[in-house]
Amino acid sequence: MLTINVFNGLVYGALLIVMCSGLALIYGLRRVVNFAHGSLYMLGAYLGYSIATYSSFWVALVAAPALMALLGICLDRFGFRLLQDRDPLTVVLVTFGLLMIIEDAVQTIWGKDNLSVPPPALLNASVDLFGTPVPAYRVGVMAIGLLVALGLTLWMRFSRAGLFVRAASTDPATTAMQGVNTDALSATVVGVGTALAGLAGVVAAPFLALSPSMSSDVLIDSFVVVVIGGLGSLSGAFVTALVLGLVQSVGAVYLPSASAILPFILMIAVLLWKPAGLAGSRT
Amino acid sequence: MTTSLSRIALSALIALLAGGAFVAFVGSATVVSLLTQAIIYAVFALGVGLLLRQNGLVSFGHAAFFGSAGYSVAVLLETQAVPAEAAIVLTLLGVTAVSFLLGLVFVRVPGIAFGMLTLAVGQMLFLTASRSRGLTGGADGMNINWPNTLFGVSTSALTEPHAMFALCWAALVLTMVALALLLRGRFGAITEAVRDNEERARFIGIRTLLPRAAVFALSGGVTALAGVLAALNTGFVSPENLHWSVSGVALMMVVVGGQGALWGPPLGAVVYFVLKDVLGGYADHWMAIFGAALIATIVFSPRGLVGALQRLVRRRAATPAVLPATPRGAVHH
Numbered sequence: 001m002l003t004i005n006v007f008n009g010l011v012y013g014a015l016l017i018v019m020c021s022g023l024a025l026i027y028g029l030r031r032v033v034n035f036a037h038g039s040l041y042m043l044g045a046y047l048g049y050s051i052a053t054y055s056s057f058w059v060a061l062v063a064a065p066a067l068m069a070l071l072g073i074c075l076d077r078f079g080f081r082l083l084q085d086r087d088p089l090t091v092v093l094v095t096f097g098l099l100m101i102i103e104d105a106v107q108t109i110w111g112k113d114n115l116s117v118p119p120p121a122l123l124n125a126s127v128d129l130f131g132t133p134v135p136a137y138r139v140g141v142m143a144i145g146l147l148v149a150l151g152l153t154l155w156m157r158f159s160r161a162g163l164f165v166r167a168a169s170t171d172p173a174t175t176a177m178q179g180v181n182t183d184a185l186s187a188t189v190v191g192v193g194t195a196l197a198g199l200a201g202v203v204a205a206p207f208l209a210l211s212p213s214m215s216s217d218v219l220i221d222s223f224v225v226v227v228i229g230g231l232g233s234l235s236g237a238f239v240t241a242l243v244l245g246l247v248q249s250v251g252a253v254y255l256p257s258a259s260a261i262l263p264f265i266l267m268i269a270v271l272l273w274k275p276a277g278l279a280g281s282r283t
Numbered sequence: 284m285t286t287s288l289s290r291i292a293l294s295a296l297i298a299l300l301a302g303g304a305f306v307a308f309v310g311s312a313t314v315v316s317l318l319t320q321a322i323i324y325a326v327f328a329l330g331v332g333l334l335l336r337q338n339g340l341v342s343f344g345h346a347a348f349f350g351s352a353g354y355s356v357a358v359l360l361e362t363q364a365v366p367a368e369a370a371i372v373l374t375l376l377g378v379t380a381v382s383f384l385l386g387l388v389f390v391r392v393p394g395i396a397f398g399m400l401t402l403a404v405g406q407m408l409f410l411t412a413s414r415s416r417g418l419t420g421g422a423d424g425m426n427i428n429w430p431n432t433l434f435g436v437s438t439s440a441l442t443e444p445h446a447m448f449a450l451c452w453a454a455l456v457l458t459m460v461a462l463a464l465l466l467r468g469r470f471g472a473i474t475e476a477v478r479d480n481e482e483r484a485r486f487i488g489i490r491t492l493l494p495r496a497a498v499f500a501l502s503g504g505v506t507a508l509a510g511v512l513a514a515l516n517t518g519f520v521s522p523e524n525l526h527w528s529v530s531g532v533a534l535m536m537v538v539v540g541g542q543g544a545l546w547g548p549p550l551g552a553v554v555y556f557v558l559k560d561v562l563g564g565y566a567d568h569w570m571a572i573f574g575a576a577l578i579a580t581i582v583f584s585p586r587g588l589v590g591a592l593q594r595l596v597r598r599r600a601a602t603p604a605v606l607p608a609t610p611r612g613a614v615h616h
Binding site for chain 2: 033035083086088089090092093094096097098099100101103104105108216220223224226227231260261263264267268271272275276277
């Protein structure tokens with residue numbers, strides 16, 4: 001009983017890692033808290049649904065995030081770049097307007113009914129985990145979360161682009177003065193961040209139903225994660241995502257009446273102790 | 284920025300008379316009901332706008348105050364713990380007190396994280412209300428059992444569309460007068476100083492936490508008043524009143540109306556409801572339409588309709604437009 005809950009918690013945590021790393025990347029470089037991130041996740045999921053219906057899940061897994069990356073690049077070029085001298089709160093409100101437009105578009109194109117995507121045949125089996133059978137697909141979700149966390153960490157630590165991103169998120173003006181093309185960098189980072197939201201959507205589709213409310217649920221959880229972890233901190237987000245997944249699913253067993261509010265209590269407690277979040281010093 | 288007492292009194296008098304004339308001359312109950320809803324949301328937006336104007340904080344969770352005021356009245360009436368009049372007063376005081384305590388914690392959270400925090404806490408209340416069983420009726424919501432008379436007036440006469448409009452209008456005008464009087468004094472000056480530069484305000488000996496928490500409490504209290512009016516108007520409260528999209532709509536009214544003047548957010552609320560009605564058949568797509576309107580306002584007229592109107596008036600007066608060196612809400616690092 002507990003094994004399966006811990007397992008499910010880690011699976012949801014892995015999904016949150018994919019979501020929150022995009023949110024943290026965009027915040028790190030552009031200082032934008034993207035309220036439309038949940039809607040981008042939803043758009044990715046529905047795109048994935050359509051692609052999976054016409055071809056296969058594996059095509060969707062690649063094509064939907066690729067399309068979302070293009071969207072992200074446009075978003076940066078025609079949105080964030082033009083607004084970079086504005087008050088951060090202004091940009092937040094723009095992303096909120098974007099959220100409303102995307103939600104409407106998704107409801108108009110795909111309707112308000114719940115849709116579902118079957119897991120791919122290859123992973124449509126169960127795996128034995130310490131004597132408990134678990135769906136193989138969810139093991140795959142966990143693997144994707146780990147790969148994203150590992151890939152991003154390596155990219156940030158060892159690539160030139162990663163060095164620039166870390167520099168620019170500390171001080172964008174000085175970084176630009178040193179000859180780094182921060183605009184090109186930002187297009188890459190926002191593109192990757194948006195693609196990750198899309199990837200999370202496609203990955204979530206086979207185990208969470210597609211519905212117009214899917215965006216706000218995951219957006220709220222992601223906000224809890226990045227606020228607790230510290231805005232813009234990737235490692236803070238990774239750890240907090242797993243902890244939050246565990247708290248939710250294990251809490252559902254031991255404190256069923258309070259499980260919905262446990263994450264928020266955790267968040268308020270952390271903010272009381274450290275207003276900038278666990279790993280956060282930069283605000 | 285200080286407005287003279289006589290000007291406040293005169294504006295209030297004109298506003299009250301205009302409301303009375305409106306009730307006397309507009310016969311259509313549909314139009315009056317639509318505007319009643321707009322006025323209730325105008326009070327709501329006033330609360331959200333107050334927080335942005337005096338604290339520089341954007342709340343994405345004010346529906347929490349709006350909805351819990353409705354629930355508080357509903358539960359107090361259902362359990363018959365206190366008379367209805369006391370239930371209203373207790374609700375307003377209770378929500379204000381709770382928001383003061385919350386404010387002590389929340390306002391210390393910097394800028395954008397504050398918005399995310401309020402969103403999350405608001406959604407926590409929404410989830411709790413929709414999953415709760417028993418008295419509050421979970422996702423179905425609960426009816427509010429108003430007694431037959433309220434403050435000595437028959438409730439059915441009070442909730443008749445024209446009377447309801449007059450009541451809400453009076454509540455809006457009086458709240459605005461109270462806020463205008465409060466903000467023209469020391470409290471307004473202190474909160475603006477703290478908003479513009481908290482560190483400097485602390486250096487000159489102002490205790491910064493209490494005034495900011497007080498603004499938060501006041502903002503929660505005004506929003507609770509909107510919640511109580513809505514409870515009286517519809518006689519029903521459900522988790523929908525707590526949903527983040529309600530907070531979002533209120534915030535949109537503030538931005539579209541403009542936070543530069545006290546009457547900006549209420550103006551945004553009225554524009555929102557009238558526009559939604561005019562859109563008619565296209566109202567299914569109101570989310571996209573208002574989303575685009577929100578973005579357009581922020582990009583082209585950051586100070587909202589208030590800013591646009593003020594610019595127009597200034598141009599009419601043929602005086603050269605004098606803009607402050609730094610616009611309101613400019614970036615502070």
